[in-house]
Amino acid sequence: MKISKTTISILIKLLLISVVIFFLAANNWFSDKEYISSIVELNDGWDIIVNGETRKDQKLSDIDIGVQKPGDKVTLFKTLPYDEIMSPAIYYRSALMQMSSTVDGGLAISYGREEAEKGRLIPKNGNYIPLPDDFAGKALRINLSNSEDNVMSGISNVYLGNRNDLSIYLVYRHRMTLVIGVFLMFFGLVLLVLSVFLQFSQSDSVSIIFCAVISIILGFYGLSFYDLTAIFTSNKELVTVLEYAALYSLPAGILGLLSTTQKGKLRIISIVLSIADSIFVAASVILNYLNVLHINFMMRWFYMICGVEGIYVIVSAVITMTGRRRKKAHDPAAWLGEDCLLLGMGIFTICGIVDIVRYELVKRSIANGMAVDIRFVTIGALIFVASMMINYFFHTIGHYNASHIRKRLMGLAYNDPLTGLSNRARCDEEFKSLEATDTNFYMISIDLDGLKEVNDTKGHQAGDIMISGFAAEIEEEFGKTAKLISRMGGDEFLVIIGDTQWNTVDRKLKDFEENLKESYTFSYGFASRAEVNGLSPREIFLMADSRMYRMKEEHHEAAGGK
Template sequence: MEIKTKIKAASLSILAIIIITITVIVLGTAKFNTPYDYPLVQLDSGWTISRDGKSHPIESLSTASIGLANKGDEISVSTTIPYIGNIPQTTLEFRSILSTVDVYIDDELIYSYGYDYTIKNLMLPKFHHFIPLPKHSDGKTIEIVFTATEDNAFSSFSPFYLGSYKDISNKLLQPNRLPIVIGNFLCMFGFVLLVLSPFLIFSDNHDYSIMFSALISIFMGFYILCYNDILWYVSNSPAVYTFLEYVSLFLIPPCIIGFIISTRQVRALGIGKALLSINLAFVLTTFVLHATNLLHICHFVTFFHLLVVCEALFFVISLVHAIITKRKKASDNNAAPMSATMLIVGLICFLTCAITDIILFNLLKYGSTGESSATINFTTVGALLFMICLFLNYFFHCIEYISELSTKKHLEGLAYSDSLTGLSNRTKCELVFAELKGDYTIISLDLDYLKYTNDNYGHLEGDKLISGFGNILKNSFTDACLVGRMGGDEFIVVLPYIDTERTERDLSCMSDLMAYESSREVHIKYSASWGYANSKERDLLKVATPQKVYLLADSRMYEMKKSHHDQSLSRLYDDLLKNLSGKAGDTNNA
């Protein structure tokens, strides 16, 4: 990779970091917050928690330690409803995870949720409850009962808000501006790549990497939107986007592995394919078990976290090893593999952010505070960084591929091209012969006057005659699949069809060009003998191989060469007479 390309890569990376930083700062500011129409209160103190027949007051609900709630565990919280002002409809909001909910005011049931799921043995989704309270509820006791329907269902409570429905909705939505922007961007970016992917998949290169890039972006975007409950505002199916949250999370690793394998940026492709199979089997197994209600998908999160950490270590080490190996093999220090470098930078950024959130989530869930305050802000920013690096990876991968292809074509040109004429050499002609099938016509040509030109005007003029004739052939047989020089004064043309009229027309064009070029020269005379044959000639016995067709065309060429030989003798006699008359004139003048 040239130094200019490296500078360009560094500039793009710095620009991306600047854009992300500005985006995070702008979206994180409170200047865009919508003011509340009515008072909004977070009910955090004054609660009493009851579990296993034991009750105790707590100072703060957000930091209360309740331990893990397993299937069948019943945990209730109660407090006195405060007066917060004159609101047309006072609403209580909170979120539940994998549990049924019952709400009582002064022991009177006013709200229930989740029993339609438990009857069918379905997994309860996480759900935001907006409960309109009866008028004049202030001063009364409210009790909320959570009953876990899965093991390790939850270990803390989300914040409880009291206010108007609109104000609470804004309160929940405003901190999620960054996930909304990044999640929607990743989804749209992924769909654009997915639309473009068939063009590269069905091209000659069969490039699948852009398809995996698209899927990575889409699944990351959906996971960010689902985890932050953003789809709650546009969907009335919490079970769908809760299930989609788990599925999109589980599908991100196999898509990343598929991208790495498709770009062949690690040497251990066999291990990579095995890990891809394990991930796909994991996703399929969890899907089947969840769909059949044998074991819900929420039980596989811990195993997924362990699997991701192990795979991340393997691929980071493999990518680093691949980069070091390529640097050692490169004779030029500027030939560093920028595509692999960008991929590993993006992958390390994303994995660092994701593992940070994984560790924080598990510490919160199995620690004292609980997972209700867990966020994926690091993963959100890491996902954006990763997709930018993935885009740069694809950009540099294309540059490297084009450079490699150009070098390969250049080397093939040196190996298969005639240095004097630029036509295909004998080796290339033999390779084309080996692949010839179907209908074709072979023209054998022999350049006249080459020896005469070399003997009388020097080899420089002879080379000029050969190279000029090569240009005439290229301009005459524009539809040929091969125009080559077999050696010396022998040339060959292969036409991918059998059409005598077209062949004669091209030969006539060649004759006209030879006459025109001859008129412009002093010593050089362009003339050639030729003969042609096709793959369906009656003169050929049994199978018409390219070698047999060529020999038949060659024999016909020699028939024309005999007549041209007589003309060559006549021209030699004329030149001798001119030379003799010139010498006689010089003697008389003397």
Template structure:
């Protein structure tokens, strides 16, 4: 990996870390009142079995097995006195269950019972349950009916405090996710619009488009995975978005790999990719057509995702060994590796907490996945900038090559090949035009007496006079050693004789300033209307004939033989 490429990757990581750190500092939080975490001391009943003094963050310890659909879980505790609270609330996060909340056997809150009765999907929900002012010393009871197999093995602590403090604390605890998620949505949308705007000038535009949509999908997944979208929509819809966007990650990775990699065995790769992309499609069909909830097929995603991650690792090490992809593709590959690595760590944390019941430090978990997503986005941006730079350089090189092909090396005017092309294009127009044939007088004597450098200067001085006399909208070319051509496409508004007179006057000024030799030209011009029904070549021949007639007269007046 060269230093420039390494610098880009390091810069992307640095930007991601700085952005997250600064925003966490800005969004710091200090509660105005007391906030109490209720995690221990609960009484819990599961169906007909009752347990005392349970830590709900380790509720798996009292399970005989996994919770099954339709199980009934009830848990209760006496509320402590948190002092004077403005708008006291309980915050509780349920997972794939209904929720009924009682204070001293009086129902004060209910969620999901209708959906549960209808067999609909019940997602993860943040509940903010308003308490009476005299809540202290009363018993709060949560009753839940399980809507999915194995909905949870632990629960987050129930939070008691004033509503503004509890809500702000929840926002603060998830500010990394909120910032990253909304940034990815905004970045992906803006990047998509920019990419579509430059679709004709940016190579590998398909990869850039896929990357922008992938960024938006990442943002939606983050916001729904940590229940941020539930502030704006129904919880079941949020959970569906979570699984749809999560399952779509694998197809995105397969498509991006196909676009940026040099794949040797394409047949084998396409078979693997088709299977990998078909799995989430089948999961969507099972959910929306047959009512088999997306969460029920989560194991398929885990297997599919690990296979996809293995492919990314394979191609990454292949790129490092062979260096067989472009700088642009290498940047995108780095972004893909960064995100998928963070996603695998996130998956390992999930297995550790659900299967091994290992407590994971939440800021670490959220920080790793946030940095992985932002790093992917920064690599997309770096890739776009590299594409723009390479496109600009290629365009500049093409213009330079085109100029070399059609420009006269001495005068920088158009050459004979370009003039032939311009003459041919005149046949496709209906406008009147004028062709001026110009021949330098006395170039050979200047070369013989003063040398070819002086002759070249004579030619270049005349080219400047020609450029100053005729505007930028007029075609000017050097078609031979001392032969020049001018084409005026809109001759109806131009006084050609006056322009030729001004050109001769400019040459006379040069003769007065530099009298070592005399500069002059012979000219002849013709209009299209003088050759009705004939091609531009015939018009040029008429102009050339008139030029030679003028040259002959000039030589006769000077008593010189005309050089053919």
């Protein structure tokens, strides 16, 4: 029976997982839809003029134009290759730069002139340059002019293809980031909605707010970095500002989350740093909208903040984790979950630092800043969110395990290990609850005779067997009617039964004595609540106990008289 059950559960599991794998893989198995025309990445054969200096026949990915200063101008030339493309277009993503493009001398598009003239931030933009149908052999010219300080170096990739194809290709390429980014944002929003309710039902749900905010920030940053936000919005300026704001507010969110897991001085440091970071973000956004300093200008400050606080986050996470290890944990699963969360956070922070270092290295030395992706941060974000989930699952399991432990502990706490009957502690509980009621009940005190002799002559083992055997007899006789059967001490038992006739109890005990005559001798006494008014259960117990002693003495006398 058991085997077949596990087999079925394994089969169900396999079925379920194959369904999921099917849908995951379906993505590739069924990618049978073809593009209308081919999509070509134009990387080779560019001529480039940087501030009047001309370089011939360059690869775009190799071009280093250095760090750009305001007023710097870059011009790219290329003769377009032959290709049969319907409704052809060139895609070029400009980053905070003014851009214009001509094909065979005729102006194709112009972007960012108005903003540049007003001295405002020029948003990042994916530009589609329309080409004539007979574009082959014509000269493409892209003019870039910078008005920002410390803007990204390097040139973005240039693609040639059908307008429709290009648009789909650029999204399809990053579909994982798209789905993950949207997930993170929605996840954060749903968490925020739930957190309002959770504040009232749970003791500690502040950390959920931080998780929610971090999730939204990470999701948005991933989407805007790959220009995937452009699918849903035409408000480019807001996207660009939010992209920077999202990046800048990450440290504030992470430190806030960290502070909820900390105690004492570390917690205060985290809160202070988090507030300082929030002020930094607010200041950056306000300064940008006042057109005093563009938001990208704050990037170098942001790197500094990241460097300092990144180290702080890792160190304090390690301190918290090792500090906890030393203490004894009652609920190891829950601690494990929390550690896992901290670890996820640590990994994410490390990924962020790795990316920033990589980015800086690439920017300063190698070239092609635009081509740098945020692969590490995306992975880090997923690990981070996954660690939040695993944290939850550890907790859920901890919860279920704990309720099982609780049941077991209840058993241990209130049961006598030898006989399996209730113990004295359970009996005290029962006394308390009986006190609260006003119905009648009977207490029967039973004392097994001759345990001491058996213990002394045949050893404790034999004594234990005798006790458990006798307990089993009591259980069988009173198990169905009794409210409680308890082993009070070495050889003393207590049975509590509900309201009945005095004679019924008496007869029952006499029968019990008669039945066991061959195997056990015992003394008993019983008392009921109805006998005397206003006695506490304990006093009724003592009354039953003293009656039992009277019987015991009779036994002794009878034995002595022999």
